[in-house]
Amino acid sequence: MPxxxxxxxxxxxxxxxxxxxxxxxGEVRLDVAYVGxxxxxxxxxxxxxxARVKPPQIIGHEMSGTVAELGPGVTGLAVGDPVVVRPLDxxxxxxxxxxxxxxxxxxxFIGIDSPGAYQNSWTVPAFTVHKAPAGTDLRLAALxxxxxxxxxxxxxxxxxxxxxxxxxxxxxxxMLVALVARAAGAQVxxxxxxESRLTFARSLGFEAVNPATTDLPALCRARSEDRGADLVxxxxxARAAAASMTDLLALRGRVVLVAIYPKPxxxxxxxxxxxxLKLVGARVYEPEDYEKALRxxxxxxxxxxxxxxxxxxLARIQQxxxxxxxxxxxxxxxxxxxxx
Amino acid sequence: MPxxxxxxxxxxxxxxxxxxxxxxxGEVRLDVAYVGxxxxxxxxxxxxxxARVKPPQIIGHEMSGTVAELGPGVTGLAVGDPVVVRPLDxxxxxxxxxxxxxxxxxxxFIGIDSPGAYQNSWTVPAFTVHKAPAGTDLRLAALxxxxxxxxxxxxxxxxxxxxxxxxxxxxxxxMLVALVARAAGAQVxxxxxxESRLTFARSLGFEAVNPATTDLPALCRARSEDRGADLVxxxxxARAAAASMTDLLALRGRVVLVAIYPKPxxxxxxxxxxxxLKLVGARVYEPEDYEKALRxxxxxxxxxxxxxxxxxxLARIQQxxxxxxxxxxxxxxxxxxxxx
Numbered sequence: 001m002p003x004x005x006x007x008x009x010x011x012x013x014x015x016x017x018x019x020x021x022x023x024x025x026g027e028v029r030l031d032v033a034y035v036g037x038x039x040x041x042x043x044x045x046x047x048x049x050x051a052r053v054k055p056p057q058i059i060g061h062e063m064s065g066t067v068a069e070l071g072p073g074v075t076g077l078a079v080g081d082p083v084v085v086r087p088l089d090x091x092x093x094x095x096x097x098x099x100x101x102x103x104x105x106x107x108x109f110i111g112i113d114s115p116g117a118y119q120n121s122w123t124v125p126a127f128t129v130h131k132a133p134a135g136t137d138l139r140l141a142a143l144x145x146x147x148x149x150x151x152x153x154x155x156x157x158x159x160x161x162x163x164x165x166x167x168x169x170x171x172x173x174x175m176l177v178a179l180v181a182r183a184a185g186a187q188v189x190x191x192x193x194x195e196s197r198l199t200f201a202r203s204l205g206f207e208a209v210n211p212a213t214t215d216l217p218a219l220c221r222a223r224s225e226d227r228g229a230d231l232v233x234x235x236x237x238a239r240a241a242a243a244s245m246t247d248l249l250a251l252r253g254r255v256v257l258v259a260i261y262p263k264p265x266x267x268x269x270x271x272x273x274x275x276x277l278k279l280v281g282a283r284v285y286e287p288e289d290y291e292k293a294l295r296x297x298x299x300x301x302x303x304x305x306x307x308x309x310x311x312x313x314l315a316r317i318q319q320x321x322x323x324x325x326x327x328x329x330x331x332x333x334x335x336x337x338x339x340x
Numbered sequence: 341m342p343x344x345x346x347x348x349x350x351x352x353x354x355x356x357x358x359x360x361x362x363x364x365x366g367e368v369r370l371d372v373a374y375v376g377x378x379x380x381x382x383x384x385x386x387x388x389x390x391a392r393v394k395p396p397q398i399i400g401h402e403m404s405g406t407v408a409e410l411g412p413g414v415t416g417l418a419v420g421d422p423v424v425v426r427p428l429d430x431x432x433x434x435x436x437x438x439x440x441x442x443x444x445x446x447x448x449f450i451g452i453d454s455p456g457a458y459q460n461s462w463t464v465p466a467f468t469v470h471k472a473p474a475g476t477d478l479r480l481a482a483l484x485x486x487x488x489x490x491x492x493x494x495x496x497x498x499x500x501x502x503x504x505x506x507x508x509x510x511x512x513x514x515m516l517v518a519l520v521a522r523a524a525g526a527q528v529x530x531x532x533x534x535e536s537r538l539t540f541a542r543s544l545g546f547e548a549v550n551p552a553t554t555d556l557p558a559l560c561r562a563r564s565e566d567r568g569a570d571l572v573x574x575x576x577x578a579r580a581a582a583a584s585m586t587d588l589l590a591l592r593g594r595v596v597l598v599a600i601y602p603k604p605x606x607x608x609x610x611x612x613x614x615x616x617l618k619l620v621g622a623r624v625y626e627p628e629d630y631e632k633a634l635r636x637x638x639x640x641x642x643x644x645x646x647x648x649x650x651x652x653x654l655a656r657i658q659q660x661x662x663x664x665x666x667x668x669x670x671x672x673x674x675x676x677x678x679x680x
Contacts, residue, residue, distance in 0.1 A: 096566040100591045103616055156616070226436040243604060251440045261609040264583060269601040272621035276443055276496070279619040281612035 002339055004119035005317045009055035011045055011325075013118075013318045021123040023071030028126045030083060032337040034142035034311070035117045036062035037324055039171070044112070045321050053112060060118035060335070061087040061111030064132070064141035074126040082132040084144040085124050086290050087111050102286050118317060120339040130290045133298040139311070140297050140304045142334050143176075147293035147304070148285040149258075150176035154184055155289065156282045157231050157256040161185025164224045166216070166248050169236030170197040170208065172307065172331050173258060177233050178206055179302045186231070187223065191216055191241075196329045204303060217247045224250065233258055239265050246271035255279040307331045342679055344459035345657045349395035351385055351665075353458075353658045361463040363411030368466045370423060372677035374482035374651070375457045376402035377664055379511070384452070385661050393452060400458035400675070401427040401451030404472070404481035414466040422472040424484040425464050426630050427451050442626050458657060460679040470630045473638040479651065480637050480644045482674050483516075487633035487644070488625040489598075490516035494524055495629065496622045497571050497596040501525025504564045506556070506588050509576030510537040510548065512647065512671050513598060517573045518546055519642045526571070527563065531556055531581075536669045544643060557587045564590065573598055579605050586611035595619040647671045 001017035008014055023029045041060065044053050053059065067081045077083070092106025101107075108114055110124065132141050154177060159165060163186045167178045170192030178188045178201070190201040190208040201208035207223075209216060220229040228250035234241055237259035245255055246268045257279055271277060285293075296302055309330040312320035314337050324333050341357035348354055363369045381400065384393050393399065407421045417423070432446025441447075448454055450464065472481050494517060499505060503526045507518045510532030518528045518541070530541040530548040541548035547563075549556060560569040568590035574581055577599035585595055586608045597619055611617060625633075636642055649670040652660040654677045664673050 094566075096564075096568075096590075098567060098591050100616070103591055103614070105591075224436075226434075227438060228436075242609065250436075251438050251443055251445075257609060257612050259609075260613055263610075264606040264608050266604040267607050267609075268604050269582065269597060269599075269607075269621075270603075272597050272619065273600055273623050274443070274621070276440070276621045276623055278621070279612065281609075281614070281616045281618070283613055283616055 002120035003314055004058050005314060006056040007044060007053065007059050009047060009050055011047065013321065015315055015317065018119060020121040023069055023123050025072045026074060026126050027071040027123055028067055028074055028077060028129055029069040029121060029123045030065040030085070031068045031339065032063055032065040032117050032120055032122050033138040034064050034334045035060045035337050036142045036146065037320065037333045037335065038062050038146070040112070042321065042325055045325065049112065058115040058119055059111050060116035061085070061109070062142055062145040063117035063122070064138040064144065065122070068121065071126070077126065077129060077131060082134070082136050082138060082141065083129050084132060084141055084290070084294065085110065085117070085128045086130060086148070086285065086287065087128060087145070088284060089114065089125065089128070103283050118314065118335060118337060120314070120337055130294060132294050136294070136298050139308060139334060141294070143304055143307060143332065144290060144293045144297060146172055147176050147180070147296060148289040149173055150180040151289040151292040152285040153177050153233060153256050153258050153282045154180045156280050157233065157254060159184040159186050159231060163187070163230035164189070164220065165231040165233065166191055166220060166229045167233045167235060168241045168245060169234070169259065170194065170201050171235065174233070174235035175201060175204065175307070175331065177235060177258065179204070180296070181233070183296070183302065189219065189223065194329060200331065204306065220248045229253055231256065235259050237261060242267055246277060249275060249277055251275050253277050257281045309333055311336050342460035343654055344398050345654060346396040347384060347393065347399050349387060349390055351387065353661065355655055355657065358459060360461040363409055363463050365412045366414060366466050367411040367463055368407055368414055368417060368469055369409040369461060369463045370405040370425070371408045371679065372403055372405040372457050372460055372462050373478040374404050374674045375400045375677050376482045376486065377660065377673045377675065378402050378486070380452065382661065382665055385665065389452065398455040398459055399451050400456035401425070401449070402482055402485040403457035403462070404478040404484065405462070408461065411466070417466065417469060417471060422474070422476050422478060422481065423469050424472060424481050424630070424634065425450065425457070425468045426470060426488070426625065426627065427468060427485070428624060429454065429465065429468070443623050458654065458675060458677060460654070460677055470634060472634050476634070476638050479648060479674060481634070483644055483647060483672065484630060484633045484637060486512055487516050487520070487636060488629040489513055490520040491629040491632040492625040493517050493573060493596050493598050493622045494520045496620050497573065497594060499524040499526050499571060503527070503570035504529070504560065505571040505573065506531055506560060506569045507573045507575060508581045508585060509574070509599065510534070510541050511575065514573070514575035515541060515544070515647070515671065517575060517598065519544070520636070521573070523636070523642065529559065529563065534669060540671065544646065560588045569593055571596065575599050577601060582607055586617060589615060589617055591615050593617050597621045649673055651676050
């Protein structure tokens with residue numbers, strides 16, 4: 001029998017036998033390979049989303065795997081294909097959503113609002129499945145979801161070669177944004193307060209500074225012939241970052257807002273006016289961002305291997321969550337969901 | 341002798357004889373026709389900008405007039421040409437300003453940082469002068485400056501035909517934005533709390549509502565097949581407007597920030613993220629906005645005559661400022677600066 005990890009609420013998983021779900025019309029059953037632990041998963045683990053997740057529930061959405069079985073009517077996929085899932089169910093989309101399925105009002109997030117990937121065998125709608133290039137490393141393919149977030153952020157930021165970008169917040173998403181922005185030709189400075197994350201960022205070749213001890217606006221001017229930064233990616237969610245990010249920017253500089261601010265925060269709107277700054281919110285990803293992420297993974301041009309802090313077997317998911325929760329400096333912890 | 345109005349500080353003007361300033365190389369001397377009283381002029385009148393204006397000083401920047409005399413090296417203008425002045429002196433621009441002269445760091449605003457237009461005869465750099473089409477009504481041409489602000493705002497908002505735009509704040513700039521956005525094909529709702537301004541907006545054919553008594557988000561949805569507004573022009577500078585404007589917008593809706601917020605204000609950044617909203621700051625105007633404003637004035641397609649609340653002679657500038665300050669509901673008060 002395949003295994004599944006059930007989130008039970010109260011910081012607790014149980015791993016149990018489960019029957020594989022035969023794929024219905026338009027569905028695909030996948031053999032799951034690796035599933036990354038997302039910050040949202042940790043948030044769920046804390047019990048903060050129990051009203052939405054409704055434990056007991058299988059969670060997990062940063063996955064890689066292979067096609068195990070095709071339901072009726074599915075084309076373009078074959079058993080054995082390496083794949084990843086874009087965990088957005090937009091079947092409730094309406095014309096009022098303007099064709100923006102990825103942020104439509106009735107969006108369901110697979111792995112939060114419906115069963116997720118921490119199991120050996122996962123059945124999903126075929127429209128969520130992206131085929132990875134043959135030979136793709138399935139460990140790295142489990143990074144496709146957060147990497148697609150970064151691709152979306154860089155695309156909405158319209159990064160151009162030679163621009164100076166500041167990434168505020170050096171967690172997994174921030175560092176992937178930094179890599180993708182650099183691959184797009186930007187010069188990137190990482191702003192982060194955590195020393196081990198600063199060390200990690202520097203090991204990837206980024207100029208990385210602590211804004212508490214470095215005059216970041218002055219650094220931006222020094223790196224741009226006095227213009228200031230062209231872009232800021234705000235990934236930290238810190239009120240101080242929101243308040244001060246406008247100080248970093250050149251005339252007509254842009255902010256890409258990636259972080260989630262649950263409560264209203266103060267912004268320096270005077271500077272938005274004075275310097276004609278722009279701000280754009282960026283949420284999840286669209287299909288082209290997944291395709292871009294899969295190309296980047298297959299190309300092996302980014303040091304993605306460095307993002308895999310460790311791999312734990314599905315049977316140890318409880319310990320993996322506890323350890324990551326206690327030591328959140330880790331970049332990415334993968335759960336190996338391959339059947340024994 | 342020509343006359344000039346000198347702002348003396350402490351809510352006081354004196355009108356005195358003045359010698360016309362012969363135009364130097366690259367300068368033009370203008371016979372001033374009409375000069376509108378701007379909100380900034382009232383702000384100066386209150387003494388709020390004395391450190392920058394340095395009274396006694398001639399202020400005023402919303403002007404129309406004719407060319408009286410050309411300095412050496414000036415081409416493209418002839419004595420008698422109807423003209424307006426774009427009161428931005430960007431001669432201190434540097435490469436770090438990225439070619440954005442209108443918001444360059446060393447920008448001097450003519451009529452604030454250097455002598456302005458409340459006088460019969462005004463000498464200005466030729467590069468600030470825009471020729472109006474022959475036959476342009478000089479009273480309406482005095483609206484070119486605020487109308488150019490509106491053209492800039494609508495251009496930076498990238499208004500497309502059929503879009504739903506909400507203008508928050510029905511003062512002179514807000515109402516001109518509403519007219520230009522409507523001319524660009526948008527459906528426009530005006531949000532304003534002042535009853536006489538609401539009446540004025542309705543008299544121009546706009547749906548105009550008080551957000552304290554109308555459910556504005558619901559109205560936006562009702563007018564857009566449930567999508568919400570495509571754009572908000574925030575012209576009010578009210579903290580409540582900044583806090584709630586995100587509620588009005590459709591997915592990927594845009595905010596054009598026109599108002600000046602001297603202090604940081606709270607924004608709902610969650611909605612910027614969730615709906616992938618954009619915000620863009622818009623300040624003053626670029627040359628093409630002036631050209632557009634002059635075309636609109638010459639075409640006579642907008643009801644600009646309605647914006648001229650009254651015209652007062654230069655000799656009565658003190659009373660004109662006092663009256664407008666006491667009754668700020670007026671749209672635009674012009675000072676007739678033509679020599680007697």
